[in-house]
Amino acid sequence: MKQEDLGRFVGYWLPQLEEELRAILHSPEEAVAGHYGMMHYHMGWVDEHFQPYAAPAGKRLRPILCLLACAEVGGDPSQALPAAAGIEILHNFSLIHDDVEDGDETRRHRPTVWKLWGIPQAINVGDAMFALAFAGVQRLSRRGVPAGQVLAALDLFTQTCLALTEGQHLDIDFEQREQVTVADYLRMIQGKTAALIRASVQIGALLGGASPAQQEALGRFGQALGLAFQIQDDILGIWGDPAVTGKAAGNDILRRKKSLPLLHGLNSPAVGAQLQALFADAPTEEQVPIAMELLAQAGSRAYAVEQVAHHHGQARQALEEGLGRSVQGSVLWQLAETLLHRDA
Structure with a gap:
């Protein structure tokens, strides 16, 4: 990849990422518009009445890492957009469920989904976003990505989902424990934070045509970056x-x-x-x-x-x-x- 200004890269690809996210999270019919409206609210696109509204939407860090990794190894980031969107939707699913599990009433200076619509609806919205995250990755085939690469990306994605739940299990468990060591904590954030950052980079490299050795090394980069990010x-x-x-x-x-x-x-x-x-x-x-x-x-x-x-x-x-x-x-x-x- 030629040297580019980071701001220019993000400025070019972020609108396309948002377009892909909206396509995946689009409501298929009026009867369930509220279901998708809750997703849109969490994503920062609408207010609590489901009217268009530009709320804080997070850094979009993970999908940008995916697109950058694809570009760095010589790939076309447009082919990785569905995976990048799936990664961001998976991240946001985890936030909705985290808010329920932690009892957090606000996120990004607004009431959380469960606070507005109740715990059952929030759990259901999170479940839907979990499913739609996989649907997003499966859209890679529409971009001409070979079936073998799509399956490999889905395999990494599935492993990451499990790692997220392992990290969350430990995090919840820590709340009930008097004794938690630094080593315990580092194991927890390997799953809860670093795993998805690792997957973002590794999947981007995979879709960019990186060799298995490159993918593994770039995955380690993402893992170390995720640990440093959380400790910061x-x-x-x-x-x-x-x-x-x-x-x-x-x-x-x-x-x-x-x-x-x-x-x-x-x-x-x-x-x-x-x-x-x-x-x-x-x-x-x-x-x-x-x-x-x-x-x-x-x-x-x-x-x-x-x-x-x-x-x-x-x-x-x-x-x-x-x-x-x-x-x-x-x-x-x-x-x-x-x-x-x-x-x-």
């Missing part, structure tokens, strides 16, 4: 600027979220007992500075930053293996750098 989120969840993140300072502390820095602190011989006592009940805003001081004593932020750097280095090495050259000039690497140096 964990750092921002505690030390992010509220004016930029839109969340309260120490938000993850207030939620008692078992993120990497907090688990590092909770398992610290020096301050672990004090943090555990603080988290025995929901911390108040007044207790956030106390918790942050304890995390500072444990070196938890520095540890998390080191982990981001470690996975960032692994991502770079894997991408160079996959591309067979330096990452300099790689638009895929430009996106990775943007993600790993973000402040929101």
Whole structure:
């Protein structure tokens, strides 16, 4: 792939991705328009009355990674659009079910699907999007993708679906456990976050005509990128600027979220007992500075930053293996750098 400006690439392909998403999530008949309207609401296309509305719709990170990977290995991103759309729909299915399972009442500054229409409808909408995600990937054949590549993409996609549920199982289980180690946490985010990012890159490479060795290396790039991405989120969840993140300072502390820095602190011989006592009940805003001081004593932020750097280095090495050259000039690497140096 020739060196391109990342913004130009995204600007060209994002509207086509949105068109593919709308085609897959199109309501087939008036009788079930509300069912699809709930999907459209979650995707940020309509308001709660199903009237056109441009709401925050997320980064579309995963499908863009898929299209970039396809282009980087010399493929035509237009052929990968159905898979990219299927990946984004799968991601959004997981968010709808996450909101139900976590009891979250808002997402992207709007009420969640279950909060507006109830848990049964939200579960059903999520189930439909899960099915439509597979329907999206199957549309690859309409783009002239050979049957063998379609089946290979579906195989990776199916494995990823299972990995997502494994990660979610662990995440839910952690809420009921007093003792969770850093190793436990890293295993959880391998499934819940990194697996879909890995699949996004690997499926894009597959559809771009990459060799099996290239696909495996680029998959490892996606895996390492996903781990670094999540840990960076964990750092921002505690030390992010509220004016930029839109969340309260120490938000993850207030939620008692078992993120990497907090688990590092909770398992610290020096301050672990004090943090555990603080988290025995929901911390108040007044207790956030106390918790942050304890995390500072444990070196938890520095540890998390080191982990981001470690996975960032692994991502770079894997991408160079996959591309067979330096990452300099790689638009895929430009996106990775943007993600790993973000402040929101």
